[in-house]
Amino acid sequence: MSIPENIELEDISDFKGTTLNHVPADLPDTLPILPLSNNVIFPSTITPVAIGKKKSIAAVDAATRGNKMLMATAMKSSERENAEDSPTNFYSIGTIVLVLKMLKMPDGTMRILVQGTSKAVINEIVGTEPYITAKITKIEETATKTKEIEALMRNTSDLINRIVNMVSYLPEELQSATMSIEDPLMLVYLVSTLFRMKIEDKQRILEYKSIVDKYKRLLSILNREIEILEIGGKIQSTVQQEMSKSQREYYLREQMKAIKHELGEVDENQAEINEISKKIEAKNLPDEARKEAERELLRLGRIPSISPEHQVIRSYLDWIIDLPWNEATKDNLDLERARKILDEDHYDL
Structure with missing residues (x-):
């Protein structure tokens, strides 16, 4: 598989300053396929490409021994298993490229510089080993410079x-x-x-x-x-x-x-914190409630008094302190007294 990367030309010896080379008018109708992952090569451009898969390396080797021409085509999905071994995963329209430079890396991969020459269409896959080859047709492109x-x-x-x-x-x-x-x-x-x-x-x-x-x-x-x-x-x-x-x-x-x-x-905000802290200490709070109150008090000390959140936390702490934690009144179970109170508050209940 060819793995296009953002490779600077300086990464490959003598690649800088390369200009478009003359391309033979007569192009072969059968060329090795160079599948491209996450890249599209255009005509009249020079592009560096990193190559790591065996079939792509074999295709480049074959091209450099011959006319240096390849059919570069993008893959529809590079995430599929054996993506570049499946011709159905190739876009049918790609670009015929000329290999300008090749650099073999110590890890067995290679980096090449290619020049896009012309647009072409894949007509038929004619071989898959040791690399994919296809019959292609060049697509002529012209553009008149109108207004x-x-x-x-x-x-x-x-x-x-x-x-x-x-x-x-x-x-x-x-x-x-x-x-x-x-x-x-x-x-x-x-x-x-x-x-x-x-x-x-x-x-x-x-x-x-x-x-x-x-x-x-x-x-x-x-x-x-x-x-x-x-x-x-x-x-x-x-x-x-x-x-x-x-x-x-x-x-x-x-x-x-x-x-x-x-x-x-005395800082007013700190004075407020000290006052609330004393109220929490004086209150017989359960462990969970005390931990929550101390946590919110710590937050209160970090927030400016002008912040709306400061007042929200202050109100929350006041509510915790005002709750009757562990406080209870003696139950009065006198039914006659209860009846009298209810009748006074609610007519003829």
Whole structure:
């Protein structure tokens, strides 16, 4: 299985500065399949891929010994058992890629750098050992730069520029790159490669026949991301303001306590705590009730007197203290007296 990761090009020797290579016009109709987990490779892009499964490693080895071409296709689910051994788990539309660099790791896995060349469709699986091979057909894609498409490209560049300033994972160079790209397909595929989005969304962008549909899908995703980032920014700002306010109030309260202590004054809140504590001690409370009262008294001492919660806890403690714990009056079982009282309070009862 190929396991795409956020691999920097510096991780693989001599990968930096790679430019798009010339691809032969005549492509073979049968190629090894490179299943992709959690990734979609687009034409006209260069992508690092980490590979760990035997069949995928065998496919890359075969490609590097031959024309260096592979059919890269995303998997519908990477969580299924033997996901990359099941052709029914592959999307039928993928990208023919050219292996530019290969680096074998000490643990037997490998990292490769591939260049997407063109979109293609899997027509038929023709082999499964030692790797999966399939008959494919190249899908030609062209895009004339109309006014509508130019407007879509500008909108995409504007949104990307805003997002680059809001997140850390997109390189700042992307801002100038999006402005300089003239090819509509290259721009939509580059942004779709670098921007984090669901695999299903990337796959749909690849599959769309219409360049307008590709851009509309991408713009919808970018707009939604900006909305989420802006909401997240507002939430973060509000939280920071509340934290700053709470920290300032705490600092001022501590200063007031220190000043009163130096002046020999009694803190009103502490005086209240002491008074309630004496009442609890004087009350013959059961063990459970005493523990509860002491716990709430401790909470009361930590909460500012201006807080609404302070009054709630104070009322609760007063209620505990006022209850007649272990207190009882002598029972009077005189029925005639009871009758007289009831008749006086309730006519002819």
